[in-house]
Amino acid sequence: MGYPPDTTKTSMERYNSYLRRVNSTKLINTPTSKILIRSLLLTAVIILIFFTVNNPNLSSSSSSTGHHPRSLLSSLVTSDWEKSVRKSSTPQIPTGISVLVTGAAGFVGSHCALALKKRGDGVLGFDNFNSYYDPSLKRSRQNLLLRHEIFTVDADINDSDLLKKIFDLVPFTHVLHLAAQAGVRYAIKNPQSYIHSNIAGFVNLLEIAAKHADPPPAIVWASSSSVYGLNTANPFSELHRTDRPASLYAATKKAGEEIAHTYNHIYGLSLTGLRFFTVYGPWGRPDMAYFSFTKDILNGKTITVFEAPHGQKEIARDFTFIDDVVRGCLGALDTAEKSSGVPGGGKKKGPAQLRVYNLGNTSPVPVSKLVSILEGLLSKKAKKNVVSMPGNGDVPYTHANVSLAHNDFGYKPTTDLTMGLAKFVKWYVGYYDVKIKQVVDIER
Numbered sequence: 001m002g003y004p005p006d007t008t009k010t011s012m013e014r015y016n017s018y019l020r021r022v023n024s025t026k027l028i029n030t031p032t033s034k035i036l037i038r039s040l041l042l043t044a045v046i047i048l049i050f051f052t053v054n055n056p057n058l059s060s061s062s063s064s065t066g067h068h069p070r071s072l073l074s075s076l077v078t079s080d081w082e083k084s085v086r087k088s089s090t091p092q093i094p095t096g097i098s099v100l101v102t103g104a105a106g107f108v109g110s111h112c113a114l115a116l117k118k119r120g121d122g123v124l125g126f127d128n129f130n131s132y133y134d135p136s137l138k139r140s141r142q143n144l145l146l147r148h149e150i151f152t153v154d155a156d157i158n159d160s161d162l163l164k165k166i167f168d169l170v171p172f173t174h175v176l177h178l179a180a181q182a183g184v185r186y187a188i189k190n191p192q193s194y195i196h197s198n199i200a201g202f203v204n205l206l207e208i209a210a211k212h213a214d215p216p217p218a219i220v221w222a223s224s225s226s227v228y229g230l231n232t233a234n235p236f237s238e239l240h241r242t243d244r245p246a247s248l249y250a251a252t253k254k255a256g257e258e259i260a261h262t263y264n265h266i267y268g269l270s271l272t273g274l275r276f277f278t279v280y281g282p283w284g285r286p287d288m289a290y291f292s293f294t295k296d297i298l299n300g301k302t303i304t305v306f307e308a309p310h311g312q313k314e315i316a317r318d319f320t321f322i323d324d325v326v327r328g329c330l331g332a333l334d335t336a337e338k339s340s341g342v343p344g345g346g347k348k349k350g351p352a353q354l355r356v357y358n359l360g361n362t363s364p365v366p367v368s369k370l371v372s373i374l375e376g377l378l379s380k381k382a383k384k385n386v387v388s389m390p391g392n393g394d395v396p397y398t399h400a401n402v403s404l405a406h407n408d409f410g411y412k413p414t415t416d417l418t419m420g421l422a423k424f425v426k427w428y429v430g431y432y433d434v435k436i437k438q439v440v441d442i443e444r
């Protein structure tokens with residue numbers, strides 16, 4: 001219940017405010033008050049600068065707090081830019097699809113973009129080139145895409161205005177959504193970045209796909225093996241429980257799967273989540289163990305290898321080679337049905353497809369074996385510091401059952417870890433111009 005207005009007080013306040021205005025005009029004309037006002041202004045400016053410096057998110061165009069970034073729409077869009085967007089997205093064959101690839105300058109994104117383009121599909125890249133790891137590697141991937149006539153828009157998926165503009169220019173049939181904050185253990189250091197990209201960014205994309213895009217595209221997106229969390233049933237099946245994530249990263253990917261359900265249910269968006277299992281290979285991510293181990297072994301630096309508590313199974317991963325994952329992504333895109341939503345959102349013509357698949361290698365390898373394979377390929381012994389696995393989000397073991405992906409789109413991984421790492425090392429020494437005794441010939 002509200003209080004009745006105090007009319008006496010209100011009119012007194014109006015009068016007082018009138019008096020303050022009258023007095024202030026008199027005051028500012030005296031020399032003492034001029035000095036006073038100037039010093040007050042100066043103090044205000046200093047406080048403002050202090051706040052901005054200590055809260056970079058306030059001035060950032062792409063904050064990590066989940067606030068909407070300032071749109072790059074007006075600074076990016078020119079008629080040449082529009083031409084590049086349209087040209088890149090146009091399929092080269094009559095049966096080709098038109099795909100917006102978010103995270104296109106990332107590891108999996110760049111490989112998928114190239115594979116799609118190679119078979120005649122239209123591909124537009126989208127990436128914010130953040131500095132989670134060396135952005136120059138992302139720029140090199142972007143240049144590689146450009147050499148194959150794939151244009152990459154340099155922006156954040158939280159930029160609604162720009163995304164809308166892109167969907168106005170191109171009637172994408174599909175979105176391959178791979179832009180995300182990756183890394184399991186980094187979530188301890190920078191939790192907000194996971195919310196910004198994996199939750200807010202994903203919702204922003206889905207909002208635009210559901211309510212703005214005409215036609216609403218089918219969306220295939222990157223979930224993660226980490227959603228299995230503390231699950232102990234093996235190998236991991238899509239039917240197992242995923243309600244016990246061990247890291248915030250895993251929790252945001254699991255949240256993504258639930259959010260996908262909602263947009264499928266309300267708006268009829270066709271959505272397919274792919275649970276990737278520790279993907280590795282050429283042009284990979286420097287933050288991942290196989291990559292940083294390679295770098296450190298070559299530089300004679302000690303690597304930290306995690307081990308399980310005594311009496312437990314060795315720490316292992318179902319390492320999955322990039323080419324196998326790319327085939328899985330294309331298979332998922334090719335079997336994705338159209339969204340059933342009506343452009344503008346709010347209605348759907350009927351139920352739409354909602355899928356989740358494991359994309360793993362089906363053959364877990366202990367991390368100690370990963371190190372010994374690398375030692376062989378690099379002809380150099382690793383200096384190892386073996387420590388107990390810290391409780392910072394890691395899980396001890398992953399192992400995929402991929403029969404669902406096999407049945408639905410013929411997914412069948414074909415590269416074992418030794419072969420895949422040989423391909424990675426060959427790329428690594430070429431890219432970073434490293435001399436090693438002998439590069440194992442993998443073109444058998």
Ligand SMILES: O=C(O)[C@H]1O[C@H](OP(=O)(O)OP(=O)(O)OC[C@H]2O[C@@H](n3ccc(=O)[nH]c3=O)[C@H](O)[C@@H]2O)[C@H](O)[C@@H](O)[C@H]1O
Nearest residue numbers: 182183184224225226276277278288289290304305306367
């Ligand atoms: O499948 C996923 O969904 C995730 O895969 C990947 O996570 P992980 O499987 O944790 O890969 P990665 O960090 O390479 O560690 C590999 C192994 O090395 C061990 N490890 C790691 C670091 C270290 O210093 N020492 C060590 O022993 C470590 O204990 C682990 O056993 C992606 O990064 C992630 O973004 C997500 O996609």
